[in-house]
Amino acid sequence: MTAILKKELASFFTSAVGYVVMAVYFFFGGLFFYYYCLMNSSKDMATLFSNMFMITVLIIPIITMKSLSEEKKQKTDQALLTSPLGLGEIVLGKFLGAVVMFLCCMVIYLLFAITLCFFPDGAPDWSVFIGNLAGTILLGAAMISINLFISSLTESMIISAIVGMCAGLAIFFIDSIANLVSIDWISTAITSISFVGHYETYTSGIFSLADTVFFISVIALFNFLTLRVLEKRRWS
Amino acid sequence: MVEVKNLVKTYGDIKAVNNISFTVNDGEILGFLGPNGAGKSTTMNIITGYISSTSGTVTINDAEILKEPKEAKKQIGYLPEIPPLYTDMTVRKYLEFMFSIKKVKLPKDEHIDEILSLTKLTDHQNRIIRNLSKGYKQRVGLAQSLLGNPPVLILDEPTVGLDPSQIKEFRNLIKGLGKKHTVIFSSHILSEVSAICDRIVVINNGEVVADAKTDELSTVITGKGNLSIEIEGSVTSVVSTLKSVTGVQKISVDRKITENHHLYNIEHKKEVDIRRAVFAVLAKNNMPILAMNEGGMSLEEAYLKLTSRTTAKGGKK
Numbered sequence: 001m002t003a004i005l006k007k008e009l010a011s012f013f014t015s016a017v018g019y020v021v022m023a024v025y026f027f028f029g030g031l032f033f034y035y036y037c038l039m040n041s042s043k044d045m046a047t048l049f050s051n052m053f054m055i056t057v058l059i060i061p062i063i064t065m066k067s068l069s070e071e072k073k074q075k076t077d078q079a080l081l082t083s084p085l086g087l088g089e090i091v092l093g094k095f096l097g098a099v100v101m102f103l104c105c106m107v108i109y110l111l112f113a114i115t116l117c118f119f120p121d122g123a124p125d126w127s128v129f130i131g132n133l134a135g136t137i138l139l140g141a142a143m144i145s146i147n148l149f150i151s152s153l154t155e156s157m158i159i160s161a162i163v164g165m166c167a168g169l170a171i172f173f174i175d176s177i178a179n180l181v182s183i184d185w186i187s188t189a190i191t192s193i194s195f196v197g198h199y200e201t202y203t204s205g206i207f208s209l210a211d212t213v214f215f216i217s218v219i220a221l222f223n224f225l226t227l228r229v230l231e232k233r234r235w236s
Numbered sequence: 237m238v239e240v241k242n243l244v245k246t247y248g249d250i251k252a253v254n255n256i257s258f259t260v261n262d263g264e265i266l267g268f269l270g271p272n273g274a275g276k277s278t279t280m281n282i283i284t285g286y287i288s289s290t291s292g293t294v295t296i297n298d299a300e301i302l303k304e305p306k307e308a309k310k311q312i313g314y315l316p317e318i319p320p321l322y323t324d325m326t327v328r329k330y331l332e333f334m335f336s337i338k339k340v341k342l343p344k345d346e347h348i349d350e351i352l353s354l355t356k357l358t359d360h361q362n363r364i365i366r367n368l369s370k371g372y373k374q375r376v377g378l379a380q381s382l383l384g385n386p387p388v389l390i391l392d393e394p395t396v397g398l399d400p401s402q403i404k405e406f407r408n409l410i411k412g413l414g415k416k417h418t419v420i421f422s423s424h425i426l427s428e429v430s431a432i433c434d435r436i437v438v439i440n441n442g443e444v445v446a447d448a449k450t451d452e453l454s455t456v457i458t459g460k461g462n463l464s465i466e467i468e469g470s471v472t473s474v475v476s477t478l479k480s481v482t483g484v485q486k487i488s489v490d491r492k493i494t495e496n497h498h499l500y501n502i503e504h505k506k507e508v509d510i511r512r513a514v515f516a517v518l519a520k521n522n523m524p525i526l527a528m529n530e531g532g533m534s535l536e537e538a539y540l541k542l543t544s545r546t547t548a549k550g551g552k553k
Contacts, residue, residue, distance in 0.1 A: 079320035
């Protein structure tokens with residue numbers, strides 16, 4: 001598994017993907033930081049984080065688009081699947097590789113927080129900061145598992161990226177979709193799987209077990225589905 | 237030892253592999269021969285555990301590929317038709333990656349150096365795979381299959397796309413590997429298989445149509461012996477003289493060379509060696525033999541005959 005993880009990371013940084021993803025993430029992060037914190041002389045980073053929600057769901061498909069689709073296209077999956085590696089190790093290696101890549105993007109928040117510390121009375125509310133960071137990481141990991149699953153379904157990384165972005169946007173707008181439904185119980189059901197809803201508790205610096213379990217369940221479910229896709233391909 | 241038993245693979249209604257069985261003994265080089273689309277790659281993908289079979293079993297040194305996949309896969313080095321290369325890595329980095337996913341327990345650097353020199357890649361180890369020529373890419377593919385010295389090597393058309401000198405080099409390499417490994421080697425080029433392999437399994441339309449030692453293949457296919465012979469003398473007297481030899485089944489004139497000199501083809505029971513008797517009877521009747529050749533049907537003809545039976549159900553098994 002560590003071999004796959006290392007290889008994934010190396011492939012992000014030997015190609016331009018890793019750098020471009022980080023650059024885009026840092027750019028929007030910087031933009032929102034400037035606007036909400038510096039320009040408004042605010043030490044509240046929660047607005048910055050909630051604005052980055054959208055960037056996160058759009059950038060993650062770029063991280064994972066190659067993961068499994070390109071392996072299949074280039075037939076390198078033959079090397080992986082005929083090696084003594086278990087399928088679980090392959091999926092987990094790919095998943096963790098993307099998560100570590102995403103964590104590299106998270107570094108920018110630390111820089112923002114440190115920057116704020118230089119202002120008189122500017123040190124951010126750390127519990128809110130850590131809550132937001134944890135929420136963003138869980139959200140990112142959940143999106144990675146969903147996008148990895150999408151990547152396992154196709155041989156084309158373009159399709160994988162586009163479908164992943166659409167899925168991300170649908171998740172982002174899921175509350176608005178819920179509002180359109182007039183039948184109560186369906187509307188409630190949709191809201192209960194809303195990522196934004198589960199993410200919100202973290203933004204106020206509250207650690208909620210229920211929300212953490214929600215994100216971890218999503219991660220487990222989609223990694224499991226990815227595993228089944230790989231398994232099924234063998235048996236079809 | 238690799239044991240393939242009653243392997244079947246269906247895609248919808250299409251039977252890509254239909255009841256294939258064969259065994260490869262330790263240290264044997266088995267040629268897996270068949271025209272394009274005969275089911276060679278599918279069979280190899282099943283043997284290596286890349287895809288599953290619809291029914292049937294594959295056993296690699298007592299480990300069944302579907303029941304103990306990790307055990308079985310550890311014993312196989314596989315070079316698929318398209319070498320599975322990560323083209324953005326250097327040759328060495330790629331081999332190091334393959335070394336770790338194959339969970340090889342040998343000293344890493346030494347072992348990779350050894351493989352690099354065996355496949356003559358030492359000078360190219362720091363080049364990016366994308367920039368290598370087809371022949372070198374193929375070598376990197378072979379190098380990865382050799383990592384960990386697996387007892388069984390499965391090579392799917394390894395010489396396709398190489399230039400003649402590379403092909404020769406590759407063949408020698410494989411021949412050398414056959415001394416230490418059990419090799420299954422697929423190709424649609426007959427001369428290649430007959431030059432390297434101890435035994436040949438011919439498949440066509442997903443079925444095994446012949447399984448024989450390389451030098452016995454043509455007799456196995458025809459079920460008859462063949463003698464091609466040039467004799468001086470009139471056709472009628474030669475034919476009548478030859479008919480008196482026991483074991484002769486059919487005599488035909490292949491070609492007229494001069495008025496009194498013809499090339500004949502004699503089919504005879506394959507258990508009987510008729511050459512001495514033919515010589516004796518012709519000498520007695522004063523009909524000189526100018527040339528004599530056993531095995532009138534070449535391997536090439538035998539192969540074509542086998543693989544042209546496109547619709548024939550149940551060829552020789």
